[in-house]
Amino acid sequence: MNRVSLIALGVLATVIASLFGLVLIPNFQLESMGPRSIQQPDGSTAVYPAELDSYLEAPGREVYRDLGCVYCHSQQVRPEGFGADIERGWGARRSVPRDYVLQSPPFMGTMRTGPDLANIADRQPSQEWHYLHLYDPRITSPGSVMPSFKFLFDTTVGEAPRAPLGFPMIPLPETYVDEPTWIVPTERGRALIAYLGTLRQPFEMEEVQ
Amino acid sequence: METDPRDPGRAADVRERAVIDRSAREVVLLWYGSSVFWLLLGSMLALVTSIKLHTPGFLADWEWLTFGRVRPAHLNTVIYGWASMSGVGTLLWLMARLCKIRLPWREGLILAGIYWNAMVAIGTFQILVGNGTSIEWLEFPWWVSIPLGVVFLVLIALTVKMLRTRREKHLYVSQWYLFGATIWFPFLYVAATVLIHSPAATGVAKATANWWFAHNVLGLWLTPIGLASAYYFIPKVLGRPIHSYYLSIIGFWSLALFYNWAGTHHLIGGPLPAWLVTVGTVGSMMMFVPVITVAVNHHLTMAGHFSKMRFSPTLRFIVFGAMSYTVVSVQGSLTALRMVNEVGHFTHYTIAHAHLGVYSFYSMIAFGSMYYVMPRLVEREWVSSRLIKIHFWACAVGMIMYWVGLSFGGWIQGLMMNNPDVPFMDVVQRMIPYLWSRSIAGTLMTIGHVSFAILVWKMIRREGAWLVEPTLFVTRKDAREAANASHLPAPATGGHAS
Numbered sequence: 001m002n003r004v005s006l007i008a009l010g011v012l013a014t015v016i017a018s019l020f021g022l023v024l025i026p027n028f029q030l031e032s033m034g035p036r037s038i039q040q041p042d043g044s045t046a047v048y049p050a051e052l053d054s055y056l057e058a059p060g061r062e063v064y065r066d067l068g069c070v071y072c073h074s075q076q077v078r079p080e081g082f083g084a085d086i087e088r089g090w091g092a093r094r095s096v097p098r099d100y101v102l103q104s105p106p107f108m109g110t111m112r113t114g115p116d117l118a119n120i121a122d123r124q125p126s127q128e129w130h131y132l133h134l135y136d137p138r139i140t141s142p143g144s145v146m147p148s149f150k151f152l153f154d155t156t157v158g159e160a161p162r163a164p165l166g167f168p169m170i171p172l173p174e175t176y177v178d179e180p181t182w183i184v185p186t187e188r189g190r191a192l193i194a195y196l197g198t199l200r201q202p203f204e205m206e207e208v209q
Numbered sequence: 210m211e212t213d214p215r216d217p218g219r220a221a222d223v224r225e226r227a228v229i230d231r232s233a234r235e236v237v238l239l240w241y242g243s244s245v246f247w248l249l250l251g252s253m254l255a256l257v258t259s260i261k262l263h264t265p266g267f268l269a270d271w272e273w274l275t276f277g278r279v280r281p282a283h284l285n286t287v288i289y290g291w292a293s294m295s296g297v298g299t300l301l302w303l304m305a306r307l308c309k310i311r312l313p314w315r316e317g318l319i320l321a322g323i324y325w326n327a328m329v330a331i332g333t334f335q336i337l338v339g340n341g342t343s344i345e346w347l348e349f350p351w352w353v354s355i356p357l358g359v360v361f362l363v364l365i366a367l368t369v370k371m372l373r374t375r376r377e378k379h380l381y382v383s384q385w386y387l388f389g390a391t392i393w394f395p396f397l398y399v400a401a402t403v404l405i406h407s408p409a410a411t412g413v414a415k416a417t418a419n420w421w422f423a424h425n426v427l428g429l430w431l432t433p434i435g436l437a438s439a440y441y442f443i444p445k446v447l448g449r450p451i452h453s454y455y456l457s458i459i460g461f462w463s464l465a466l467f468y469n470w471a472g473t474h475h476l477i478g479g480p481l482p483a484w485l486v487t488v489g490t491v492g493s494m495m496m497f498v499p500v501i502t503v504a505v506n507h508h509l510t511m512a513g514h515f516s517k518m519r520f521s522p523t524l525r526f527i528v529f530g531a532m533s534y535t536v537v538s539v540q541g542s543l544t545a546l547r548m549v550n551e552v553g554h555f556t557h558y559t560i561a562h563a564h565l566g567v568y569s570f571y572s573m574i575a576f577g578s579m580y581y582v583m584p585r586l587v588e589r590e591w592v593s594s595r596l597i598k599i600h601f602w603a604c605a606v607g608m609i610m611y612w613v614g615l616s617f618g619g620w621i622q623g624l625m626m627n628n629p630d631v632p633f634m635d636v637v638q639r640m641i642p643y644l645w646s647r648s649i650a651g652t653l654m655t656i657g658h659v660s661f662a663i664l665v666w667k668m669i670r671r672e673g674a675w676l677v678e679p680t681l682f683v684t685r686k687d688a689r690e691a692a693n694a695s696h697l698p699a700p701a702t703g704g705h706a707s
Contacts, residue, residue, distance in 0.1 A: 003380055004372045004388070011389045011465060015396055015429065018469030022421045023404060026485055027414035066339035068277015074555060078478040082551055087629035095480040097413045105344055105405055105415040108479060112555035112626065113262070113640075115633055137265075143638055145265045151272045208482040 030097050030208070038203050048203055049102050052195070060195025063188045064107065067149065074109030075118045077201065089123060090116040096205045114146055121200040130193045131170050135183055139176055152189030156182045166190075225309070226585075232311035233302050234586045236318040238669060240298035241579055243326050245665050247290025252655040254283035259651050263644040273337045281348040282336045288346065288426065289357065290329045292567060293394075294322075295575040296434040297364070300387050302582050303441055304368060307384050308375035314367055321363055328357045344405055346423035351406040354398060361395030382457040386437035389465060393429035397422050413481055417473055424472030427566050432464070432534075435574045436503060439531045442581055443510055446524045447517060452509035460502040467495040474545035477554060493545030500538035507531050522597045526577030529605060533569035540565065552627060557643065558619025561612050568654075569608045576600070576661065583665070589673035591664055600660040607653030610646060618643025 037045045052058040064070070077091030085091060095118060100106040109116075124130065129140060135153055137144035154161070157177075163169040163184045172181045185193070258280045260267045268274045305312045312318070332349035335341065341348040349357070368391050372384065401422035404410040410418050444451045451457060470492025473485050511528065518525045540562055543549050553559060580597070584590055591597060618640055625636045667673065 004369065007385055007388055008369075008392060010462070011392050012396070014465040015393055015425075015469055018421065018425075018472075019400060021470065021488060022473055022485065023410060023414055023418045026417055026482055027410045029482060030414060031411060033412070065343040066341070067275055068281060068341065068343055070343045070345075071277050071280050076479050082478045082547070083554075084627045084629040088626075088633070097480050097482070099480060100412040100416075103412065104408075105342075105419070106413060107343065108413075108416050108476070110345065110475060110555065110559065113637075141634065143634055145262055145637055145641075145644075147261065147265050147276045148269050149275070150270060 030101075033098055033101055035101065036098065049099060050198075051102060052198060056191045056194035057198050058195075059188075060191035060193070063152075063192040064195055067192075069117075070107045070109045071111055072113035072146065073115070073117045074112055075106070075116065075199065076108045077116060077118050085116060088115075091119045091201055093201070093204065094207070095201055097208050098205050099201045117196070117199055119200050121197050122202075125197075127168065127193055127197070128170055130196060131168065131183065131185060131189070132172070134185075134189065134193065135172075136176070139173060149189070152186050152192065153183040154186065156184070226306070229305050229309070229311055230302075230585045232315070233305050236312060236315050236322070237298045237302050237582065237586055239319055239322045240294050240301070241583065242665065242669055243322060244291050244294035244298065244575075245662050247286050247294065247329065248658050249662055251283055251287035251291055252651070252658050254279050254286060256648065256651050256655060258283050259644070259648045263641050263648065272339070277343075278337050278339065278341065281341050281343075281345075282333050284346065285336065285348055286329065286333055288567070289332070289349075290326075292431055292571060292575065294325065295579065296390075296431060297322075297325075299438055299575065299578045299582065300364075300368075300390070300434060302586075303383055303437060304371050304387055307377065307381050307441070308371045309377040310371060310374055313370060313374075314363075317363060318367070321360055324360055325357070328353055328360075332357075342405075344419055346426055347401060347405060347419065351402050354402045358395045358398035358402065361391065361398075364391045365395070381441070382451070382454070382461060383437035383441045385458075385461050386433035386440070389461070390430055390433040390437075393425070393433070397425050397429065413479075416476060416479070417481065417485065420472040420475040421469075422472075424475065425469060427571075428464070428468035428471070431567065431571045432468070435530065435534065435571045436460075436464075438574050438578045439507060439527055439534075442523055442527050442578060443507060443531070446521050446527075446581070447510065447514050449510065449514075452506050456502045456506045460499045460506065463495070463502065464499040467492050467499065471496060471541070471545065474550070477545070477547065477550045490545045490547075493542045496538060496542050500535060500542075504531075504535040522591075522594075522601065523577045523581040525601060526573050526580065530570050530572075530574035530577065533565060533573065537562065537565040537570050552620060552623035554623070555626070556619035556622040557615040557640070557647075558623060561615035561619060564608070564615075565612050569612065573604070573608075576604070579665070583668050584673070584676050587668055587671055587673075588676045589668060589671050590676055592667045592673045593664065596660045596664050600657045600664070603653045603657030603660065607650045607657065610653070611650035614643050614646035614650060618646075 035047050035049055037047050040046055052061060076095045077093070078085045079094035080086050086093070099118075100108070131153075133140040133146075134149045136148040136150065137146040138148070157179050160171075160180075160182055161169060161184060167184050167190060169182050169184050172183060174180075257268060257274065258276065261269075261276045261279070265276075272278075301312060301318065328349075332353040335350050335353065336348050340350050342350065347354060368388050372380075372388065401418050404418040405415050440451060440457065471489055472492075473481065473489030474493050475489075477486050477489070479486075515528075518528055544553055544559075544562060553562075580591070621643075622636055622640055625631045625639060626633075
């Protein structure tokens with residue numbers, strides 16, 4: 001065998017080895033893991049994690065992807081003793097592989113310009129807060145550097161508009177506008193907030209060694 | 210190489226090199242020229258992204274320019290447009306020179322260049338209209354990234370053909386790296402795209418596929434090209450051989466063995482099986498082997514000749530890049546340590562680190578290579594040594610400012626976030642001055658890029674003087690005097706001959 005084929009072989013072998021080691025073997029280890037039913041304190045059973053509904057939540061996840069929220073927000077809680085994620089109230093326990101079995105792909109994130117969102121549904125249950133925050137984060141969080149997403153809303157000045165069935169109509173605070181103004185989320189805006197409402201990592205879950 | 214054009218054997222060599230350079234002219238100019246276009250566009254996108262982080266009202270009403278779209282658009286234009294295209298240009302030229310054959314398949318390579326441009330343009334457009342994937346470094350939709358990876362089959366076939374028909378029997382270490390890179394990149398790109406977009410991998414395995422890929426784009430694609438260039442141009446400009454052939458081979462195989470495994474250090478503390486994170490940390494530590502061998506080898510080649518950086522633009526850019534390689538790799542290995550990662554992860558510290566790799570190391574070497582190659586392709590001189598100076602200093606100062614500001618700021622950000630008594634909003638506010646420093650640094654770097662683009666434009670339009678001797682930072686006479694004063698030979702940057 002000549003020099004050139006030898007290099008080609010070596011080069012391929014090393015990269016294939018790491019593909020197996022870092023991706024295919026862990027995938028094999030975790031593949032069989034799926035949602036689990038869990039006995040709740042009140043006797044009922046819950047399936048965790050649950051599928052997103054295809055009506056609002058799954059399209060909402062697409063909006064989250066499309067607008068690149070992942071570049072400022074992670075969705076993973078680090079274990080106790082490693083950072084202060086749990087102390088900050090970003091989750092009650094660390095995130096584990098099972099939390100992500102239905103997510104394709106998971107938005108675990110690598111940047112925390114904003115807070116972790118793995119459990120935002122529990123931390124901030126108010127939809128109205130989310131709509132105002134999304135419209136302009138400076139309304140709810142003065143000094144925030146999160147972009148405003150006004151294009152996810154229809155704005156009406158003067159008279160209250162008639163929102164379509166199922167769409168909330170939210171007045172902007174008087175300190176923010178001169179004239180009475182209402183916002184109504186678009187289809188995508190409503191879907192995004194519905195998706196945020198699904199973000200929670202509850203129950204005790206086993207770690208994987 | 211010290212050349213005397215009157216020596217008949219040398220004169221034949223000179224002619225041969227000119228024939229090879231001429232064969233590569235159109236192809237390499239196309240890849241280089243396109244890369245500079247993407248560099249300019251990428252810099253604009255970078256500035257917009259950076260400004261939005263401290264002044265969120267900036268261009269806020271246009272959905273297609275929202276932060277979460279311009280940021281990936283910036284990354285993908287600079288990686289797949291600027292860095293990859295300049296890399297392919299250098300790769301083709303170096304391969305032809307080192308194999309001592311004319312560049313084959315010229316029409317095909319021009320078509321491939323046009324195709325590559327079209328794909329990067331379509332991919333970037335798709336990100337801006339909201340079809341990006343939000344998977345870092347793989348934001349192009351799969352129907353763009355697969356065709357991009359597949360066109361590399363042409364490059365693999367081409368390098369194999371060139372190596373088999375080579376007229377110089379000895380394989381120089383640069384050829385090893387370049388050949389490795391052409392095989393690694395398409396494999397990584399296609400495998401990662403398939404795993405992430407198909408059910409072949411599930412859940413967190415998709416995240417490990419993501420970081421296996423993203424880490425290796427730098428490690429197994431841009432790094433080998435950067436090192437191949439440094440290994441070629443440093444000895445070439447100095448006119449002395451590389452310090453040790455054996456060290457360079459050890460460096461190559463240890464890089465091939467260990468770099469692959471380091472990617473999961475981007476997921477430390479994350480929801481992975483514990484052993485995976487350990488593997489990533491071990492891989493990162495092992496990276497000390499290739500890094501130290503390369504650093505020692507380059508340093509010993511340069512030893513005693515650092516003063517030549519005063520004269521040669523190529524050398525100045527490339528030595529800056531080669532030194533950054535050592536710094537960024539050591540920093541990368543340390544970042545995989547738990548106690549460093551606990552603070553630096555999820556902060557601007559990581560962003561600073563990434564730029565030290567792709568910019569300070571890779572891009573500076575790419576600039577240096579282009580300063581050497583383009584005059585030989587066009588047979589004209591660079592029009593202005595002042596613009597080269599502006600380019601160098603704006604980019605070097607900008608980069609250092611970028612790195613210091615964001616590393617420092619990111620570290621503070623990490624310490625504050627890890628202290629639960631500090632309200633999150635205080636962290637956000639505390640970062641603002643550091644984010645401003647990044648916008649200023651980015652502006653400086655963009656000024657450098659514009660100077661470079663002007664130079665390249667004028668070069669392609671053949672506005673420079675006929676190539677007699679290379680553009681140096683000082684006149685030939687100053688250089689000779691300075692060299693005499695320090696008992697060094699006159700700058701052997703070589704004329705057309707080298």
